[in-house]
Amino acid sequence: MLRSMTGFGKGEASFGEGQHLVVEVSSVNRKQLEVRTAFPPELVSQEIPARKMVQEYISRGAVQLRVSVNSTGAAGQGAVNRELLRSLIRECQEMRREFGLQDEVAVETLMSVPGVLGATPFSPENQPAAVEALETALRGALEKFQEMRTVEGEALRRDFAARLAGLETLLGEIEPQVSGLAASIRERLLEKLAAEKIPTGADDDRLLKEVLFYADKSDVTEEITRLRSHFAQFRRFLDETKPVGRSLDFLMQELFREITTLGNKAGIPTVSPLVVAFKSELEKLREQIQNVE
Structure with a gap:
């Protein structure tokens, strides 16, 4: 059967305590297969296996693979990545001193930075569950991607x-x-x-x-x-x-x-x-x- 080189698919899976993983696969025309990825730091080690799975479904085209993880429910509402927030505050203070700036940066503003709020870092205990969720979500995204292309x-x-x-x-x-x-x-x-x-x-x-x-x-x-x-x-x-x-x-x-x-x-x-x-x-x-x- 003929398949278009353009398509989109989305897959989702949950793991751990209130962690939700989303995978999006999209593609446009390209003579050869080119896969670009965007993974959260905690799942970068899974990039090569993910690429291999993509190659099971796609032979050519420019493919964009995006993976994101968010906290849901009560865990997501109260989760703050304190290490990232502290780092941002220190950087802001250092920049003000270096350039002689007087304006203050509100903490609430920094909390809107992606990854600060609702992004509980993975623990070693939930890493295997996260990897399994990634495989499930990626497979689901690729199946929907294939349906659209077909x-x-x-x-x-x-x-x-x-x-x-x-x-x-x-x-x-x-x-x-x-x-x-x-x-x-x-x-x-x-x-x-x-x-x-x-x-x-x-x-x-x-x-x-x-x-x-x-x-x-x-x-x-x-x-x-x-x-x-x-x-x-x-x-x-x-x-x-x-x-x-x-x-x-x-x-x-x-x-x-x-x-x-x-x-x-x-x-x-x-x-x-x-x-x-x-x-x-x-x-x-x-x-x-x-x-x-």
Whole structure:
């Protein structure tokens, strides 16, 4: 199934006495996998295991992983990180002395600093419970993250199928106009030679080979066959269960190459607008594929 590279998921878990852990996972487009993390100091040691879990779910994209811990209930209301508050007060006093400032900083103001109020430091006793809560919350966040990406991926799959059908229609309009093009060019060349009174006998192998060579350069049968083959491969990718974003991106390059060659070889005024329309739809399709994992 297709999955979008953009998504968001949130997981939560409680542990210890009134401790609540929240994990948020979000991502945007990126060719490779890049994971950025924001962990509370007490859980920094769990960053590597968390990254490994993220890699179980995500193969590419710029991923932001945020972990926060708050105290809830009575424990959260009365919890003050006194060490952090003392440190902030000392720093404020030192800054006032260094710069000759007269204004005082109210303690109440410092208590609004993140981490001072409602942030009881972990104790060694609740560390294992915190690690277990992190794993639970992260797994939950990743599951919701996947659900969102899958829903968006299904919408992309429907859009891709519709655009692919449009490309097949355009190719169906091009094909009859270029059918027999090589033979037509060959006949015109022979007529031109005859009009110029240049002998083209059946025994003149050199001249006939040159005529055939020039005519064959306008034969686009091979390009049409490859385009239809790429269409079939595209549909197979849409039904894959593994990430196919890179494969689809490569397939777009091949489609562009074939339709460009076809347009150059055909050189028919009525075909040129169809080739332009084909390329325009391909470009829209390629932009959408940049959103696929």
